[in-house]
Every structure is written in C-alpha cells, then in structure tokens.
Amino acid sequence: MRATWRWFGPRDLCTMANVRQVGAKAVVSALHHIPDGELLTSEEIENRQNEVRFLPDGTATGLEWEIIESLPVSEDIKRQSGAWRTHIQNYKASLANLANAGIKTVCYNFMPILDWTRTNLRHELPNGATCMRFDLDDFAAYDLFVLQRSGAENDYPENVRERAKQRYFSFSDGEIELLSSSIMCGLPGAKRQKVEDVLDALSLYKNINEDLLRKHLIDFLSEVIPTAERLGMKMACHPDDPPFPLLGLPRITSTESHYKTMLEAVNSPANGMALCTGSLGVRSDNDLPGMIDRLGDKLHFLHIRNVVSEETISASEPQRLHNFYESEHLTGNVDLVALIKAALAEEKRRRDRGEAHWEIPFRPDHGLDILDDIGRGTQPGYPTIGRMKGLSEISGIIYASAH
Numbered sequence: 001m002r003a004t005w006r007w008f009g010p011r012d013l014c015t016m017a018n019v020r021q022v023g024a025k026a027v028v029s030a031l032h033h034i035p036d037g038e039l040l041t042s043e044e045i046e047n048r049q050n051e052v053r054f055l056p057d058g059t060a061t062g063l064e065w066e067i068i069e070s071l072p073v074s075e076d077i078k079r080q081s082g083a084w085r086t087h088i089q090n091y092k093a094s095l096a097n098l099a100n101a102g103i104k105t106v107c108y109n110f111m112p113i114l115d116w117t118r119t120n121l122r123h124e125l126p127n128g129a130t131c132m133r134f135d136l137d138d139f140a141a142y143d144l145f146v147l148q149r150s151g152a153e154n155d156y157p158e159n160v161r162e163r164a165k166q167r168y169f170s171f172s173d174g175e176i177e178l179l180s181s182s183i184m185c186g187l188p189g190a191k192r193q194k195v196e197d198v199l200d201a202l203s204l205y206k207n208i209n210e211d212l213l214r215k216h217l218i219d220f221l222s223e224v225i226p227t228a229e230r231l232g233m234k235m236a237c238h239p240d241d242p243p244f245p246l247l248g249l250p251r252i253t254s255t256e257s258h259y260k261t262m263l264e265a266v267n268s269p270a271n272g273m274a275l276c277t278g279s280l281g282v283r284s285d286n287d288l289p290g291m292i293d294r295l296g297d298k299l300h301f302l303h304i305r306n307v308v309s310e311e312t313i314s315a316s317e318p319q320r321l322h323n324f325y326e327s328e329h330l331t332g333n334v335d336l337v338a339l340i341k342a343a344l345a346e347e348k349r350r351r352d353r354g355e356a357h358w359e360i361p362f363r364p365d366h367g368l369d370i371l372d373d374i375g376r377g378t379q380p381g382y383p384t385i386g387r388m389k390g391l392s393e394i395s396g397i398i399y400a401s402a403h
Contacts, residue, residue: 001302001343001398002359003391004028004067006382010051013376014384016061022388023395026066027052028107028363037074037087040094045101067301067361068098069107069274070115070238073220078112079204080216088220092227099231105361106228107274107301109238110217112208112249113201116186116241116279119179121380122369123325129368132381133325134242140164141171142179143247147195149202151248156321185380186241202247210250214261217252221266229270236274236300237262242282244321254283256291263298272298278305278365281334282324284313288334289342296346303365304339304394306332326366326381329390340397364390 005024007014009032019027029052031044052065071094076084095106109115119142123133141164143152153161171179184198208216221235228235243254252258259273273295280286292299308331310323330336343360350358367386369378378384 001340001347002026002361003395004361004363005387005391006069006363006365007052008032008379008382009048012382013378014382016052016063017055018384020061020063022384023391024063024363026361027063028067028069029065030068030070036072037076037083037090039090040071040097042097042100045097045103049101065103067105067107068103069301071095071098071106071108073108073110075113075201075204077220078110078213078216079208080219081204088223091224095224095227095231095233099233104232105234105236105300107236107238109240110213110220110253111240111251112205112213114184114186114246114249117183117246118186118380119182121182121185125325125368128374129370129386130374131326131368132366133323135323136160136321137163137167138179139183139246139321141168142183144168146176146180147198147247149199149247155245155248202249205249208250210252213250214252217262218265221262221271225266225268225271229268233270234272234300235270236272238274238303239276239279241276241279242324243279243286244283254280255286256295259291259295259298263295269297272300274301274303275299276303276305276365277334277336277339278303278307278326281307281332282309284309284333289338292339292342292346296342296349299343299346299360302343302360302362304336304362305329305365305367305390306334306336308332326368328368329364329393336394337397337401340394341401344398344401362394364388364394366390 003024004026005019005022006028007019029048031040049065052063053061074087076082077087118132119135119138120133122130124130140156140160143149144164145168237253240251240254245251263271277288280288306327306329307324308327313320347358347360364387366381367383367390369383371385373383373385
C-alpha cells in the first residue's frame with residue numbers, strides 16, 4: 001500500500017517541509033483556487049508540482065504530486081443545467097493536462113452542494129483532543145429554525161423535531177452563527193453564510209431525486225471515462241459524507257449497492273471508487289472489508305479514518321440519521337485491521353495478475369487535533385500531528401499484516 005498525504009497548497013499550515021517528514025511517499029493536492037467547471041491549465045498544474053517538489057529555498061522534497069483531490073464536478077454538471085456541456089469539455093481537457101503532467105489518479109465526488117457535513121468542527125473529547133462531530137438535533141435545529149426549509153419537518157421524527165426546537169431556543173446568536181458556519185464549511189470555495197443563498201442553492205435541486213441524480217452521474221461518467229481510459233487514468237468516486245440524505249438532497253454513493261450500479265453502468269478500468277472508511281463507516285450496513293473483496297479491482301484510492309456512532313443502530317434501520325464523531329484511527333465503527341488485510345489481499349491479486357501498478361494508494365484521512373495542533377486553526381480534519389499519528393498506526397497494521 002502506498003502512503004500519501006493531502007496538502008492544500010502553500011497556505012496549508014502543514015508545510016511541505018513538514019510533509020517530507022511524516023512518512024508519506026507522495027502528495028495528494030488540488031487547485032482549489034480555480035472555480036469549478038473551469039479548465040486546469042498546464043501552467044497551473046506545473047506550478048503546484050513545483051510547490052510540492054521544492055521548498056521555498058529551493059531544497060528538493062523528494063516528493064511528487066501523484067493524486068488530484070479533487071477535480072470538482074460542477075453543480076451545473078450535477079444538475080445538467082447552465083454551462084454543463086462546456087464544463088464537461090473542460091473536465092476532459094483538464095484530464096488530458098493532468099495526464100500529460102504524470103498525474104493519473106483523480107478523486108471526485110457527486111454530492112450536491114455540500115462536500116461534507118458536520119455540526120461541530122472542534123468537539124472536545126474527554127482527553128482534551130478535538131474532532132469533528134455530527135449532532136442530529138443541532139442539524140435539525142439549523143434546518144427547521146435557521147433555514148426554515150420548506151418540507152423539512154417531514155424529514156425528522158417528532159422526538160427529533162421537539163429536541164431541535166428546545167436546542168434552537170437555547171442557543172445564543174453566536175452559537176447559531178457558529179453552527180451555521182460549521183455546517184456550511186463543507187461548501188466548496190467561498191462559504192455561504194446567508195440563509196437565502198443556501199435556500200437558493202437548495203431550490204435548484206427541488207426537482208432532482210435520487211434516480212435523476214444517478215442518471216446525471218452516469219451521463220457524466222459516459223462522457224469522461226473514455227477520455228480517462230485513453231489517457232491511462234483512474235477516476236475514483238468518493239462516497240457521500242455522511243451517507244444519508246440531508247437538507248432534502250439525494251444521496252447516490254452511500255452503499256455498496258450504489259457503487260455497484262455506477263460501476264456496472266460504465267464498465268471500464270478507469271471507472272472506480274475512492275473508498276472512504278469514515279464516510280461509509282457511519283452506516284451499519286456497509287461491510288467495508290467485504291466491499292474490497294467484492295469490488296477490489298475498482299478500488300483506485302483509499303481514505304483511512306474512523307468514526308464512532310453514539311448510539312446502536314439496528315440492522316433494520318441502517319439509514320437512520322444519528323450522532324457520530326470522528327475518532328482515533330484504531331477506535332471506532334471500522335475494523336481497520338480487517339480492512340487493511342482485505343486491501344493487501346487485493347494487492348496480491350493484482351500482482352498475481354501481473355499488473356504493473358498493483359499498489360493501492362491511501363492516505364490517513366482526518367485526524368484529531370492533539371498536542372501543538374490544538375488552537376492552531378488548521379483545516380478542519382487535517383491537523384499535522386493527528387494525521388501523522390494515524391499514519392503511524394496504519395503503517396504498523398500494514399507491516400504486521402504483511403509479515
């Protein structure tokens with residue numbers, strides 16, 4: 001397994017001088033300043049490659065930018081509206097520019113509007129560490145009483161609605177603002193804070209259900225996967241985070257069944273998944289080692305983190321929304337030892353088939369804010385020390401499982 005590290009560019013508080021010390025073999029990055037739907041030029045790609053290859057004083061890091069996460073799919077493409085056809089052409093041209101630069105793995109998602117959703121970005125654990133957390137009552141309070149989204153009351157049972165009401169009226173103005181900004185932090189680019197902006201964005205999806213959004217995903221893949229295959233690239237679709245419908249928006253990459261549908265619809269070695277153990281691991285019906293066993297030849301990228309569900313979810317209601325928080329890598333819903341053994345078995349199958357690129361790239365996804373990272377204001381989920389601790393633990397499992 002090939003260890004990588006996500007880096008957000010020169011503004012990242014985890015500098016490339018730090019990254020070359022953490023034990024990763026390659027870098028995962030993106031060009032976040034380029035608006036969704038626009039072309040990634042060769043010049044912009046080369047600039048980021050050089051920022052990875054060299055420290056500001058010219059010292060070589062010995063690292064390369066190997067995976068782009070993300071090459072965003074625009075909202076126009078997801079809705080098939082506005083400039084979506086132009087955006088698809090730009091996407092294919094961007095793939096060509098990336099391939100020409102030697103970047104052959106692309107991570108993307110097809111989540112409407114929000115890339116991920118949490119209600120608290122600095123939840124304090126008993127040992128003083130902080131993590132990201134999703135609280136259903138807080139989220140319902142935002143949806144019902146801040147957004148006042150039409151039809152929102154139908155998405156929550158009566159007991160949740162009542163608790164959300166009590167929670168909302170206990171909040172100060174500052175607490176409401178913090179909750180709103182935390183939920184909207186998963187919005188790519190500028191973080192919309194105004195209620196009317198969020199409602200306007202949601203209204204554009206009012207006629208798009210799960211079936212139609214899935215059709216749009218398959219249409220997108222039918223357009224771009226032939227280009228990716230011709231270029232020798234791998235497209236890795238990231239799952240929904242969390243893997244439940246929120247704000248009335250459909251979810252289409254939350255389960256193994258969802259992935260099977262998209263992979264079979266456009267059957268190509270270029271069309272695959274980015275299996276995120278933290279996203280998929282929130283649902284009790286997702287068997288992650290089994291997914292690797294059954295869909296392993298489509299596993300192009302692996303995000304390894306863990307979550308703890310704060311209540312027991314029965315097998316009869318795996319889709320029920322519930323509270324969870326992001327935990328230490330070795331503690332949580334996901335059996336990382338079993339998962340890594342499944343990934344190593346898939347690598348062996350690839351080697352036995354004679355595949356040249358048999359290694360599965362992974363990165364330690366998210367991490368707790370611990371030690372000197374507490375209070376630094378790092379990118380939510382991406383502190384240096386917590387992720388490095390996670391990478392060390394994952395590396396230990398890999399070593400022990402392989403020997």
